Amino acid sequence: MNPIISARGLTKRYGRTVAVDHIDLNIPPGRIVGLIGPNGAGKTTALKAILGLLTFDGELSVLGKNPARDRAVLMEDVCFIADVAVLPRWIRVWQLIDLTEQLHPRFSRDKCLEYLADTKVTLEHKVKQLSKGMVAQLHLALVMAIDATLLVLDEPTLGLDIIYRKQFYTNLLNDYFDEQRTILITTHQVEEIEHILTDLIFIQDGKIVLDSTMDEVQERYVELMVVPDKAVQARGLSPMYERELFGRHIFLYDGADTEQLAVLGELHTPSVADLFVATMKGATTKGGAA
């Protein structure tokens, strides 16, 4: 199958700073990909390149098109929510729906109205009269009513309370996602999306430090919890990260022999958040030593 996004040596420089540094990507259809990284790691820059919002070096193809050149055509099949606050504040809801209907060949007004019926948003509301959560619901209703192939979400739930955040992802998963669509998400609230992801990409200092499916992640990484007197032994098996919790030592291993570890203590599948911290801190330590 043709990949939805493929990048080779994708690079973006701002003067002397390299925001994205020779990234290779290959995202097939039907995936929900989490792009996770600390602040300033280059997540948003990478997304902007994919959306045709900036120029770049290297090769990048989204749905077979060059986004820097063909943004307008590409946007017929790609939707994005950049963050909560980008809908124009002066516009009324009915105007927004009219406009999207006239500009998007694959927008369904009925679907959009159906999604909005479950919210408190009315057609006469101006965007500036809506709460942050309602704006997010409105934007999601617009986007879900477009029959797009790729949906890009950059911190879509920033500043929303937990009820809206949960609802946002539930709607997305139940009413929108299917085998033909691909969703690319960045967020700091990793815990909230880890159960919906099929693929995980970690990005640090403009480079990709992890790119694998969630299944591979679960096979490859294991967390071991040991009592203090077993700690030295566990440390000897070259863990990638160690932390302490209530007097217990927790080690994270990459591709270790689980049978060998099981003897020392309890085994768990690490959460994405723990894996993220381990990968980032581990890499920093290695970098510092070198």
Next chain:
Amino acid sequence: MNRMIALLRREFWENKGAIRTTPIVIGGIYIVFLLMSIFTTAHYDSELYTFREAVRVLANQSSEFRGMVMYQGMLGSSVFFTVVMGFVIFFYLLGSLYDDRKDRSILFWKSLPASDTLTLASKLITAMVVIPTFFVLILVITHIIMAIIGSAMILSVDGNPWTLFLGVANPLKAWVMIAASWYAHSIWALPMYGWLMLVSAFAPRVPLLFATLPPLVFAVLQTWIEFLRTFTLKSNIVGVVGEWMVNSPAILTAEVHDGTGKIALGVPLTEEFDHAVSLANMLDRLFSVQMLAGLAVAAVFLAAALWLRHRATES
């Protein structure tokens, strides 16, 4: 085409106040002033004696003269509209590529399948066609309402408004002239519109300052250097811009001299163009060397604005 219409509607929605309400307010002012003058007359003029006299005197004038007064009066009444419309378009264009960068909604607009070229074109068409069209329509409605009020007033003193002024006037010609002069001015003003859009795409903040300060500083420097070299004041940017405004095909001057109106295209100070109000004189400007130079300048500004719009989401 549908996309262009959608984008034009978006410009109208966002700027409804400037595009529709402003001309309605001006028309309202005209009508209110007319009513005020009627009430003043009715208050001080016992049994409208003076007004009756005025109607009688006017009726004794030739129909050509009355037709001419009506025609010149209608053209003259457009000048206030023209000036305010100039301000409306100035500020509209200054915000056209700036406002959505400031409130970050540019990320939403760029998520729609409309190219930057189409977006820029929709904003330019709004300035060149949509705004003048609204102003023309509302000016026409204002004229009609004023004619109705005037007729009622004349009927009340047993005059015949049709033979007195309605029948001899040529309103269609006046409206066509005004509309034509505004559309011609849209083309004439392209270098300025291009400059304003360029500033709007470029200014990090306060586009008004970026639009006015550089030409001002440049003009002062140029005038000064020119003066040092030649001890005369000629052909600097102040002169160029001034001459350009003076030669505009818009109806800008309305004077009354010895009872006859003198309505002119632009300001009748230069000899290069005929300032009399006629379609031929408007076309003469649009097919001049000056216009060609102006279009070249406009093309450079607009291309730069488009380039900047394309890169507006870079950082």
